[in-house]
Amino acid sequence: MSDENQEQEEDANQEETLDLVETDDDADELEVDESDEIDELEEVVEEKAPEKGAYLVIGQGEFNTIMSNRGADDPGDNTLSAPQGVCKFGDMLFVSDRGNHRVLVWDQFPEENGEPSSVVLGQEDFADCLENRGITTTLDEMTSGLGDENLEGFTISKAEEDTLSQPDGISVIDGKLYIVDCGNHRVVRWSGLPSEDGEPPNLVMGQDNLDENEANRQGLVGSGSLFFPMGICSGDDQHVFVADKDNHRVLIWKKVPFSDGWNADISLGQPGMDERDANRGDFDNVQQDTLSFPTGVFFDAENEKVFVVDQGNNRVLIWNSLPRDTGQPADVVVGQKDFVSRGPNMGKGDKRASMDSLYFPTDIVVGQTGMYVSDTGNNRVLYWKEVPTENGQPADLVFGQTNFTDKSPNRFAQANASTLNDPHGLWLEEEENPEWVPPDEAEEAGDSEEVSEEASAEEGADDNETEEIPEYLFKLFIADRGNSRVVVWNELPVMAGDEEEIEDNEIDIEDPNLLIGEDDEDDYLEQEEDSTPEELPST
Secondary structure (H helix, E strand, O other): OOHHHHHHHHHHHHHHHHHHHHHHHHHHHHHHHHHHHHHHHHHHHHOOOOOOOOOEEEOOOOOOOOOHHHHOOOOOOOOOOOOOEEEEEOOEEEEEEHHHOEEEEEOOOOOOOOOOOOEEEOOOOOOOOOHHHHOEEEOOOOOOOOOOHHHOOOEEEOOOOOOOOOEEEEEEEOOEEEEEEHHHOEEEEOOOOOOOOOOOOOEEEOOOOOOOOOOHHHHOOOOOOOOOOOOEEOOOOOOEEEEEHHHOEEEEEOOOOOOOOOOOOEEEOOOOOOOOOHHHHOOOOOOOOOOOOEEEEEEEOOOOEEEEEEHHHOEEEEEOOOOOOOOOOOOEEEOOOOOOOOOHHHHOOOOOOOOOOOOOOOEEEEEOOEEEEEEHHHOEEEEEOOOOOOOOOOOOEEEOOOOOOOOOHHHHOOOOOOOOOOEEEEEEEEEEOOOOOOHHHHHHHHHHOOOOHHHHHHHOOOHHHOOOOOOEEEEEEEEEHHHOEEEEEOOOOOOOOOHHHHOOOOOOOOOOOOOOOOOHHHHHHHHHHOOOOOOOOOO
């Protein structure tokens, strides 16, 4: 073969090789394009609607920070440490900053995250945080509230008229500010709404005067004494309700007190005013008329219903009418299947939350939009669209968790606008929605207006996607104690899936080698015995 022919043959082979390479490249490009399209489709399918959470945070600069006093050694006018109570009156906001032994007051409701407060109560200025401003005294007699002679010579914090110790519940009743001064075993009242730092109150409930702070007035439990009170409520600017936690009762004053130490008229949870034992002396024998460490109380004046958070029995009790007598039994129980059960999460234990169970609940609020309960031990707030009328009625929605079975603080991740950690006090503000139209008027409007199918199709109208306009707008304030903040929600959370189907299927198993059902009876017995922690949240 000549050299010229050989060169022509080599050129032809090169062209064929290039064609094959180009063909393979095109095929690869086709394969990549196809897989990209599949990935895009999968991404579209897996895309979820954004989760609804709180819209405002108080005490932190943003939703993902949780440090007490924002990590500083001393508090400021815009920091919180383990807040427990919250109250709004007009444009004013009040927060009991328990860890700093003070109450912060905002003259104008905050519009942005982390706004500073205007006034501090219980301390001289915003940088102070000592219990009772650091004042102490030595016990010289049986003044512990328990009659323990061994406490003689023991040093305790000493109250004065303008100091606070572990403040909790807050309420404005008949234009006057009430603060539950838990550590001083009293409720203090101002003659109006305080406007100056450290302004002292002018009346006390639970003590003879504003300088005393012994539990039960030196151990003499009665109709005018208190022992680590927590929640307070009115509802009608006339009655006053106080959850007297460590006396295991709720006291009711039929009229607003006029002087120091004014005696209550009714006691719920005890047979008489001089009784103070948990569950009336038989701790495990819970009944329809007993209480164990009640922490929250709410009075729906419009319907005359009384709600009590019975923390030690892991339940909420409902009286369908205003109690008239001491020791009157409740009508409905929530969080337990009946009035004689008291175990955490309906006896399933502290690790097994569900849509109808409670574990160490703390506070409750009720309004036109429904009933809200801070289920503290499960790090969530449960919501019922309507006030329950049957025992053990399950909740409809949950704040702070993605479903009814999860219960971990901040979902074991970084805090955000949708998570909670040890939620405590609640406050509910509601107003009528100006955009809401009554159903009968909406039907008449629909009959009078004809919309063509073409116009509906062009606009992409879909009845199933139309969001229902609520009759009432609301703001739910949650004292998110473990995150040292108060979060404010103005929308109900959205839950994914039907929780009823997975409720009984998701079970925490500590030992993966243990068969489900094995030793269950022993586990439940142990849980029942340990249902009350060694140290209840008192002191």
